Amino acid sequence: MFLNIRTAREQRSGRAGSAAWPDQTAAPHTIIHDDLSVVGDLITDGHIEVDGRIEGTINSHTVTVCEHGWVEGTILADRAEVRGTVVGAVRANTVLIGSDAQVIGSIFHNVLTIEPGTYLEGRRPWRPHIDRKLDSA
Amino acid sequence: MFSQKGKSPEPQPKPQPTVRQSAPAPRPSSGEPSIISADLKVVGDLQCSGELQVKGNVEGDIKSRAITIGEGAHVQGSVMADTVHIAGSIKGQIEAPSVSVSRSARVVGDIVHQSLAVEAGAYLEGTCRRLDSKPAAGAVASLKTDVAGAGKKVAGAS
Numbered sequence: 660m661f662l663n664i665r666t667a668r669e670q671r672s673g674r675a676g677s678a679a680w681p682d683q684t685a686a687p688h689t690i691i692h693d694d695l696s697v698v699g700d701l702i703t704d705g706h707i708e709v710d711g712r713i714e715g716t717i718n719s720h721t722v723t724v725c726e727h728g729w730v731e732g733t734i735l736a737d738r739a740e741v742r743g744t745v746v747g748a749v750r751a752n753t754v755l756i757g758s759d760a761q762v763i764g765s766i767f768h769n770v771l772t773i774e775p776g777t778y779l780e781g782r783r784p785w786r787p788h789i790d791r792k793l794d795s796a
Numbered sequence: 797m798f799s800q801k802g803k804s805p806e807p808q809p810k811p812q813p814t815v816r817q818s819a820p821a822p823r824p825s826s827g828e829p830s831i832i833s834a835d836l837k838v839v840g841d842l843q844c845s846g847e848l849q850v851k852g853n854v855e856g857d858i859k860s861r862a863i864t865i866g867e868g869a870h871v872q873g874s875v876m877a878d879t880v881h882i883a884g885s886i887k888g889q890i891e892a893p894s895v896s897v898s899r900s901a902r903v904v905g906d907i908v909h910q911s912l913a914v915e916a917g918a919y920l921e922g923t924c925r926r927l928d929s930k931p932a933a934g935a936v937a938s939l940k941t942d943v944a945g946a947g948k949k950v951a952g953a954s
Binding site: 700 | 829830832840842
């Protein structure tokens with residue numbers, strides 16, 4: 660399990676899918692670099708990679724918050740990978756919290772993986788299915 | 797006899813994770829453009845210190861160093877940058893020293909520029925004025941003094 664996570668981190672620089680999310684090569688890919696800051700909501704059915712600052716809701720199929728990423732608001736996704744900071748709720752079917760990640764808010768999940776070294780504040784309730792359309796931010 | 801060889805090292809205290817209290821300071825641009833992909837809709841403002849490529853929908857203002865609005869993109873709001881390249885649809889004001897509009901672009905709004913390039917076939921609806929132009933009020937005031945000056949000349953002549 661942890662070997663897969665290390666491989667995903669190494670392969671992330673390729674930007675064309677990773678061991679953790681192998682079916683992403685064809686998915687539309689949004690990249691928010693560390694010099695971009697968004698005040699507002701992002702809505703998509705593809706993949707969002709956040710390395711900058713987002714103040715608002717992210718509703719996407721897959722979300723990756725990278726090391727320098729800072730999200731203030733709710734993340735609503737099918738799969739969420741957090742390696743930066745999230746201040747707000749994370750609601751996803753599959754959640755992966757990497758080491759050095761910081762989540763201040765509840766993590767609603769179906770499958771949750773937490774690496775050692777994270778800072779978590781909030782509840783982590785299990786919900787059988789999270790629907791991005793029905794779940795309110 | 798019972799000397800302790802190979803004493804196990806004392807367990808190192810696990811480092812406490814440092815809590816980040818606020819967002820990291822904005823970093824200088826890494827050179828790679830940020831990409832708003834085709835199926836992304838942003839309802840809000842974007843502020844970037846580097847390069848930004850918009851291929852999706854943005855309802856809000858965009859401020860960046862360099863902006864490229866791709867062919868299928870729709871922007872509703874103002875765009876302010878050093879360099880703007882437009883190939884998509886924008887409804888709002890564009891303000892940049894260097895603006896280039898390609899043939900697939902559709903611009904409804906003013907273009908405030910120093911250098912403007914427009915390809916044949918582009919849809920433009922709005923005024924084009926220079927970035928360093930005098931404001932409208934100043935133009936009216938100078939027109940009034942011209943008229944007054946002309947009136948004095950006529951009065952003097954007659």
